[in-house]
Amino acid sequence: MMIVMKPEATEDQIGDVVARVSSTGCSAHVSTGEVLTVIGAIGDREKVQALGLEGAAGVDHLVPILKPYKLASSQFRKGEPSVFEVDDVRVGGDDFALIAGPCTVESREQTLEIAHCVSEAGAAMLRGGAYKPRTSPYSFQGLGVEGLRLLQEAKEETGLPIVTELMDVRDVEDVAEVADVIQVGARNMQNYNLLTEIGRTNRAVLLKRGLSATLEELLMAAEYVLKEGNERVMLCERGIRTHETAYRFTLDLLAIPALKEMSHLPVIVDPSHATGRRDWVRPMSMAAAAAGADGIIVEVHNEPEAAICDGPQALPTEGFADFVAQLRAVADVAGKELAATA
Numbered sequence: 518m519m520i521v522m523k524p525e526a527t528e529d530q531i532g533d534v535v536a537r538v539s540s541t542g543c544s545a546h547v548s549t550g551e552v553l554t555v556i557g558a559i560g561d562r563e564k565v566q567a568l569g570l571e572g573a574a575g576v577d578h579l580v581p582i583l584k585p586y587k588l589a590s591s592q593f594r595k596g597e598p599s600v601f602e603v604d605d606v607r608v609g610g611d612d613f614a615l616i617a618g619p620c621t622v623e624s625r626e627q628t629l630e631i632a633h634c635v636s637e638a639g640a641a642m643l644r645g646g647a648y649k650p651r652t653s654p655y656s657f658q659g660l661g662v663e664g665l666r667l668l669q670e671a672k673e674e675t676g677l678p679i680v681t682e683l684m685d686v687r688d689v690e691d692v693a694e695v696a697d698v699i700q701v702g703a704r705n706m707q708n709y710n711l712l713t714e715i716g717r718t719n720r721a722v723l724l725k726r727g728l729s730a731t732l733e734e735l736l737m738a739a740e741y742v743l744k745e746g747n748e749r750v751m752l753c754e755r756g757i758r759t760h761e762t763a764y765r766f767t768l769d770l771l772a773i774p775a776l777k778e779m780s781h782l783p784v785i786v787d788p789s790h791a792t793g794r795r796d797w798v799r800p801m802s803m804a805a806a807a808a809g810a811d812g813i814i815v816e817v818h819n820e821p822e823a824a825i826c827d828g829p830q831a832l833p834t835e836g837f838a839d840f841v842a843q844l845r846a847v848a849d850v851a852g853k854e855l856a857a858t859a
């Protein structure tokens with residue numbers, strides 16, 4: 518913590534702040550400039566904060582030096598990005614992870630057909646919701662345990678690791694049994710009990726940014742998972758709410774380099790939920806790859822017009838291989854390799 522003194526602060530006032538900082542067991546380093554004096558408090562930040570130095574005589578303002586997120590911060594790994602494995606898929610570093618699949622698991626036929634298509638096209642993981650966070654309580658809420666069973670079958674057939682959402686702590690065991698990656702949806706980003714519980718599993722996590730969350734709030738949410746000992750967390754930018762109404766959400770592409778500067782965790786982009794329209798999914802996918810994302814998560818459907826949810830944003834299975842070919846080329850330009858087609 519840096520304590521910036523007012524230009525007119527007296528020697529006594531400076532001495533008083535130094536004494537109060539020292540009384541906490543922290544050390545105080547005084548730096549006297551031409552105009553003002555700054556005191557660096559080294560040690561337990563919370564103890565210094567508890568002194569309530571804002572408003573003390575001669576004190577102008579306090580500047581925290583360390584970020585409130587610790588385990589998620591890039592400082593924690595001294596600037597080295599995290600690279601980890603999900604099954605045998607490498608996430609982070611020079612790898613680009615393509616996660617693809619339906620919005621929701623609807624039926625055995627639908628799930629397996631899409632799983633085979635995305636697997637053959639070169640996807641690294643299969644997405645699909647068994648528990649769906651729907652705006653309306655009257656909309657389809659997901660197949661639940663039956664949906665998880667179908668995802669398990671798709672994994673057995675294709676070998677693709679499964680990414681699926683957990684919405685309720687009561688389902689954590691069922692979901693963790695099938696999921697290789699537990700998805701935390703945008704609406705649950707600040708469900709701290711859920712985050713803590715997921716932190717206690719040994720499953721990797723895809724943590725989506727809340728609809729109006731700042732990057733710092735996203736990293737604080739990641740901190741809840743990390744502090745339980747679960748280190749395999751991917752951050753996901755999926756569009757945020759802004760004043761713009763011409764599209765569903767604003768895909769915050771700048772979050773990619775910004776998060777990579779703030780944190781060591783891999784960054785995945787979801788262009789499907791950000792745009793809500795399939796014709797915008799392709800340009801935003803390419804933009805995400807060009808901006809250095811560690812992967813994307815996209816919705817794919819064998820019959821988009823008949824999809825139970827999010828049909829308008831689903832890429833059709835037909836032509837998906839062509840989308841992947843373009844994505845591979847763009848990722849390559851950004852210095853990343855999309856896993857080779859099996």
Ligand code: PEP
Pocket residue numbers: 620646650701702703704725755787790
């Ligand atoms: C989803 O990925 O299925 C989903 C509902 O996304 P989000 O939480 O980002 O809205």
Ligand code: MN
Pocket residue numbers: 620621790816826827
């Ligand atoms: Mn969806």
